[in-house]
Amino acid sequence: MDALIRSLIDGLLLGFVYGIAAMGLTLIWGVMNVINLSHGAIIALGMFSVYLLFTALGISAYIAVAITAVLGLLFGIVIYFIAVHRVIDAPELSTLLATYAVNMIIIGVGTSIFKTSPRNVPLDLGSVHLGPAVVPTTRLIAALVAILVAAGLFLFLKYTRPGRYIRAVTDNRDAAEIVGVPSAQVLALSFGLGTMLAAVSGALIATVFPFTILSGGSYELKSFVIGVLGGLGNPVGSLFGGLILGDIESLVPLVMPTTWTPVLEFVLFVVILLVKPNGLFGGEE
Amino acid sequence: MRRKLYLFLGLLVLASLVLVGCQSTSSEATSAPSSGGNEAEVTQAPAEATQAPAEASEAPEAKEVTVTIGFTQSQTGKYNEESSSQTQGLELWVKQVNDQGGIKLSDGTVVKFKTVYYDDESTGDKVQQLYTRLITEDNADFLISPYSSGLTSMAAVVSEQYGKIMLATGAASDSIYTKGYERVYQIYTPASRYLTGAVDLLKSLDPNLKKVAFVYENSKFSQAVVGAAKDYAEQQGYEVVLFEGYDPGTTDFGAFINKIADSGAEAVMGGGHFQDGSTFARQLYEKQLDIKYLALLVAPADNGFSELGDAAKNVVGPSQWEPSANYSPESAKAAGLAWFGPTSAEFAKAYEDAYGETPSYHAAGGYAAGLVLQKAIMDADSVDPDKVKAALDNMDLLIFFGHIKFDTSEDAHGLQIGHEMVYVQWQDKDGKLVKEVVWPKEGATAAPVYPLR
Numbered sequence: 001m002d003a004l005i006r007s008l009i010d011g012l013l014l015g016f017v018y019g020i021a022a023m024g025l026t027l028i029w030g031v032m033n034v035i036n037l038s039h040g041a042i043i044a045l046g047m048f049s050v051y052l053l054f055t056a057l058g059i060s061a062y063i064a065v066a067i068t069a070v071l072g073l074l075f076g077i078v079i080y081f082i083a084v085h086r087v088i089d090a091p092e093l094s095t096l097l098a099t100y101a102v103n104m105i106i107i108g109v110g111t112s113i114f115k116t117s118p119r120n121v122p123l124d125l126g127s128v129h130l131g132p133a134v135v136p137t138t139r140l141i142a143a144l145v146a147i148l149v150a151a152g153l154f155l156f157l158k159y160t161r162p163g164r165y166i167r168a169v170t171d172n173r174d175a176a177e178i179v180g181v182p183s184a185q186v187l188a189l190s191f192g193l194g195t196m197l198a199a200v201s202g203a204l205i206a207t208v209f210p211f212t213i214l215s216g217g218s219y220e221l222k223s224f225v226i227g228v229l230g231g232l233g234n235p236v237g238s239l240f241g242g243l244i245l246g247d248i249e250s251l252v253p254l255v256m257p258t259t260w261t262p263v264l265e266f267v268l269f270v271v272i273l274l275v276k277p278n279g280l281f282g283g284e285e
Numbered sequence: 286m287r288r289k290l291y292l293f294l295g296l297l298v299l300a301s302l303v304l305v306g307c308q309s310t311s312s313e314a315t316s317a318p319s320s321g322g323n324e325a326e327v328t329q330a331p332a333e334a335t336q337a338p339a340e341a342s343e344a345p346e347a348k349e350v351t352v353t354i355g356f357t358q359s360q361t362g363k364y365n366e367e368s369s370s371q372t373q374g375l376e377l378w379v380k381q382v383n384d385q386g387g388i389k390l391s392d393g394t395v396v397k398f399k400t401v402y403y404d405d406e407s408t409g410d411k412v413q414q415l416y417t418r419l420i421t422e423d424n425a426d427f428l429i430s431p432y433s434s435g436l437t438s439m440a441a442v443v444s445e446q447y448g449k450i451m452l453a454t455g456a457a458s459d460s461i462y463t464k465g466y467e468r469v470y471q472i473y474t475p476a477s478r479y480l481t482g483a484v485d486l487l488k489s490l491d492p493n494l495k496k497v498a499f500v501y502e503n504s505k506f507s508q509a510v511v512g513a514a515k516d517y518a519e520q521q522g523y524e525v526v527l528f529e530g531y532d533p534g535t536t537d538f539g540a541f542i543n544k545i546a547d548s549g550a551e552a553v554m555g556g557g558h559f560q561d562g563s564t565f566a567r568q569l570y571e572k573q574l575d576i577k578y579l580a581l582l583v584a585p586a587d588n589g590f591s592e593l594g595d596a597a598k599n600v601v602g603p604s605q606w607e608p609s610a611n612y613s614p615e616s617a618k619a620a621g622l623a624w625f626g627p628t629s630a631e632f633a634k635a636y637e638d639a640y641g642e643t644p645s646y647h648a649a650g651g652y653a654a655g656l657v658l659q660k661a662i663m664d665a666d667s668v669d670p671d672k673v674k675a676a677l678d679n680m681d682l683l684i685f686f687g688h689i690k691f692d693t694s695e696d697a698h699g700l701q702i703g704h705e706m707v708y709v710q711w712q713d714k715d716g717k718l719v720k721e722v723v724w725p726k727e728g729a730t731a732a733p734v735y736p737l738r
Contacts, residue, residue, distance in 0.1 A: 003547035010539045115361035116406065118560045124594065127571050136571035209536035210564055253540035254547070257529060259503070261540075 002132040003254060009133040011250030012243055016146035017204050019242025021219055022226035023150065023235040024197030030233025031170045031190040032088060034095040038079065040220030041106035042195050046072060046202025047211045048110070051119050061123050065145060065203040072199025076192035084191060085184065110213040120210045142204040149200055150239050153193070157235075166190050170233070225269045231279025240281060349387070349395045352668055354379070354658075355402065355425025357415045357440070359432055362407025363534070366559050366589060367647045368432035371455050374651025375429060376400065377639050382659055391666050398655075405431050409439040416443040425449070426668065429654050430469075432647065433558070434458030434476070434506035441469045450670055450677070452658055453699075454650040458509045462692070462700040468670075470677050470691050471701040472654050473605050476506055480514035480554060482708050483580035483601055484521055486724040487552055490735040494577060498527035498550030500541050500565070501582075502557020510582060511555055518554075526550050535561055538568045546574055556581030556602075563590055563597075570596035577736035586709055587645050591718040597711045598718065599734045604709045605646040606653075606686050607722050608633040609730050617683035626656045629685040653686035660684075710734060 021043060028036045046068050053064035083102050087094040125137035157163040165186045168176040177183050202216065226245050230237025245265065252261045272279065356375070359368035379398045382388065387397040401423045405411040412431055419425040420443070428444050430437040430453035437456030444451040445466045453461065454472040457479060462471055487494065497518055501511040508530065515525055526548040531541060545553060553569070553576050556562035562584025569579065570593075578601070584590050585602025610629050617624035627635070632652060636644040644652075658673075661680065665672035681690045681703070690703030708724035712734055721731035 003543055006543045006546065007540065010543065014537070014539075111361075115365070116363075117361055117365045118363060122592070127573055134571075134573045136568075210560065211536070215536075249537075250540050250543070253544060258531060258540055 004251075005131055006133040007250040007254055008247060009130055009135065010139075011247035013135065013139045013143040013246070014249070015243035015246025016143040016150070016239070017201055017208075017242070018219070018222055018226055018246055019239035020146045020149050020197050020204075021201035022223040022230065022238040022242055023153065024194040024201070025220075025223045026227040026230065026232050026238045027153075027197065027235050028191055028194035029227070030235070031166055032084075032095075032187050033092060034084060034088070034099065034191075035092070036191075036194060037096060037100040037220075038102040038106060038195075039099075039198050039223060040216030040218075041103045041110070042072065042075070042198040042216070043202035043205070043219045044110065044211070044213050044216030045075070045106060046199035047206035047215065048114060048119070048213065049199065050203040050206045051121055051211075054121050054123070061121060061207050062141065062145070065200060065207070068203040069149075069196050069200045072196040073192040075199070076195025077188045079195065080188040080191035085188070088187065107213065114213045116212045116214055118210045118212050119206075121206050123207050136208070138207045142208055145204055146201070149197065150235075153197070153235065162186070162189055166193075222265075225265055227279075228269055228272050229280055231281050234279060234281055237279050237281035241279070244280075347393050347395065349397060350668060351397045351399055352426045352662075353424060354398055354400045354427050354429060354655075355416070355419030355423055356400070356429035357405035357412055357419075357431045357436075358402050359407040359436070360404035362405075363558065363560050364407040364432045364436070366587065367455060367583070367645075368407075370587075370645045370647040371432050371651035372402065373640055374636070374644065374648035374653075375655050376651075377636055377648075378652045378655030378659070380639075381635065382655070388659060388662055390662075396662060396668055401425060405436060407433075407436070409436055412436045412439045413443050416440045420444070420447045420449055426670075427452070427658055427673075429651070430454060430456050432456075433504075434461060434509070435504055437461055438505060441466055445469065448670070450674055452654040454654040455647060456506075458506045459697070459700065460505065460509060462697050465695070465698070467698055468674060470657070470699045472650055472657060472686070472689070472704070473701060474704045474706050475701055476509035477513040479510040479582065479603050479706060480580065481517045482706055482724055483554060483603060484514060484518045484523070486601065486708055486733060487578050487580070488521060490733060491577065494551050495522070495524050496526045496548070496550045497523045497552045497554060498545045498548055499525060499529075499555045500527065500538075500545065500553060501530050501555035502533055502535075502561055503530040504533055504557055507555070507557040507582060514554060531557075531561070533557065533561070536564060538565050539572070541565075542569060542572050542574055545576070551576055552578035552580075554580045556584060558582070559584045559587050559589065563593055566590075566600055567593050567596045579737050580708075585711060586720075587647070588643055588720070591711060591720070594718075598713055599710060599737045601708055601710045601723065601733070603706045604722075605704070605706065606649040607646065607707055607709060607720070608643060609722055610685075610687070610707060610728060612683055612685050612687055620683060620688070622688065623682040624684070625660050625682050626684045632685050649686055653684060653689075656684055656686075657689055 025039050028034050049068040050064045053059040054061050079102055083098045087098050123138055127134050127136050165181045168181055169183055169186045173183055226238055226241035230241030249261055252264055358372045359365050379400055383397050387395045389395055403415045405415055428449050428451040430451055431440055432455035434456045437453050438461045441461055450468045452470050457473045457476040459475045459477050499511050499515055501507040527550055562581045580601040585600045586604035590597050613628050614624040633644055661673045661676040662668055664676035678693045688703035692700040692702050707722050707728050709720050710723045710733055711718045712721050723729050723733040
């Protein structure tokens with residue numbers, strides 16, 4: 001029983017971080033029907049941003065996470081205007097290739113600068129006891145920051161003018177444009193928010209696990225699974241999807257060898273696509 | 286219309302020229318071999334060049350031969366740390382032997398060395414490409430293995446195909462040497478004897494402890510080590526309550542740590558290489574797992590392990606060699622073996638002078654590979670590969686790295702049968718972590734600390 005609770009807590013904490021990574025992917029998809037294949041690369045950039053700010057400039061890791069968020073937002077807007085804006089109305093394959101190209105550029109430059117050697121943000125904040133589970137403080141903080149970011153995004157979309165614009169464009173871009181919503185700016189902002197979430201999740205992961213410039217790829221895959229689980233275009237669903245995936249990762253090893261975890265994850269991915277393509281949490285067509 | 290077409294064609298030609306130009310410069314840039322030592326293949330001894338022609342015909346031809354040693358280094362990727370040390374060790378040997386005027390053969394030939402190496406990015410595909418290139422384009426005379434068993438087994442396929450002698454350092458897996466290869470020679474203690482001492486040490490510390498968990502990397506080397514250690518532990522009466530591998534590159538050990546806690550294990554052994562091993566140790570510490578003994582492969586022996594701070598404390602690890610290992614001409618005499626090369630202290634000092642850090646066993650392994658090659662060329666009195674091979678087969682000597690003797694049977698040709706492991710532990714000495722040799726007792730520099738926390 002203790003083992004179950006320990007694993008459940010581990011999974012939940014990690015799940016929040018996975019969740020905001022997936023929110024970034026699914027927000028972009030929901031607003032503009034773009035599958036952002038540079039998602040993983042931006043997660044990796046988020047990791048390196050914290051690493052460099054922390055180790056080279058000596059900035060506190062969590063302030064570095066905040067700086068990374070701002071950088072992520074700006075970077076996303078830049079990517080949008082350079083690579084995505086011109087092909088936004090082209091068939092989906094064009095935007096897929098455009099973001100893939102961005103991915104290759106980031107990975108290529110990143111590999112030549114940072115090499116593929118593993119990095120570590122040497123952050124030791126001790127551990128706390130949660131029932132039978134001992135949780136490293138860094139993981140707890142990562143989960144809390146992820147919850148805050150998710151809540152912030154929710155409130156932003158719900159109550160602010162730009163947030164309402166984003167939702168309007170998501171529902172019907174043409175209609176939104178007719179009533180005067182500046183759609184180019186809204187799309188750029190949405191893309192920026194999506195990359196911001198990716199960068200923040202990368203930044204948080206960096207405070208917990210070692211990473212390389214190529215590490216983003218596996219989190220991007222997880223984001224896809226989570227996105228489909230929670231319903232593509234449904235950011236709140238993504239958060240729950242993240243929790244489910246986090247717990248699959250921590251609970252499955254209790255009953256079978258750990259190497260089976262990705263197999264189960266991707267079987268689930270296919271099953272959801274076949275049975276409930278709009279995700280577990282609705283996402284009406 | 287026609288003008289436009291010409292213009293277009295012209296631009297196309299220009300563009301392709303630019304592309305070709307870019308490609309050739311970029312391939313040159315990436316392929317430029319990192320070369321150390323002497324550049325000339327065969328040069329006349331400088332003294333001779335200044336002699337008068339009449340005298341030159343009388344003087345014996347003091348020919349200088351530069352032997353090319355080829356290998357790959359993991360300058361990037363997960364083996365970067367270990368591999369770089371290994372290369373530094375080898376380069377130190379090359380520098381020393383060249384500075385001392387090379388090896389003088391009985392026919393007056395002076396043998397000097399140079400190295401050619403590339404970055405294998407810690408991947409097997411690259412290794413095979415690059416070893417082929419080292420042999421066919423760079424004309425390497427002798428090869429040194431890359432770091433790690435996985436990469437070495439890839440390199441061995443190529444070296445054996447071309448009939449080149451390869452000294453395998455940093456490659457402990459037994460299986461490389463049981464494939465019928467005839468020219469691959471192992472410097473390290475093989476994997477099957479890697480962790481067995483850690484089991485012996487545990488037994489000497491706590492005869493009542495019975496439950497052991499093995500958690501290891503799914504790599505050629507770790508599987509070989511842990512498989513053998515598990516059999517040995519069971520022979521010794523231990524109950525193996527968990528035996529599970531993790532994927533290379535794993536960064537989250539949470540699930541494993543929960544499993545270990547669930548299994549009731551009191552001792553944990555396993556690990557893989559430096560990165561995963563140190564992450565595993567760090568997370569075990571963060572999760573405050575209640576175990577009494579932790580022995581991990583590779584990582585604890587590396588000096589970088591101490592950066593984990595308290596998480597590194599009292600962790601035991603096997604080491605191929607330690608600077609404090611007391612191998613000397615006297616111990617060679619006592620063991621009835623021939624002695625060759627510097628003592629451990631001399632090597633450690635030279636290494637520190639050159640690189641400003643204490644040598645790890647990976648560095649020592651690199652240097653030892655060079656030293657073994659040097660001795661084989663001296664014994665063979667030639668750089669002819671067949672004669673050098675015969676000399677390696679007959680080798681039975683003590684160097685600073687330990688006893689070197691190769692299996693010459695058909696089943697396991699080249700397997701190291703002389704060398705033995707030592708076991709280190711990071712101990713807290715006045716708030717500072719110090720690496721001490723704790724096993725075997727004869728070589729111990731401090732008493733082992735038990736339990737872990």
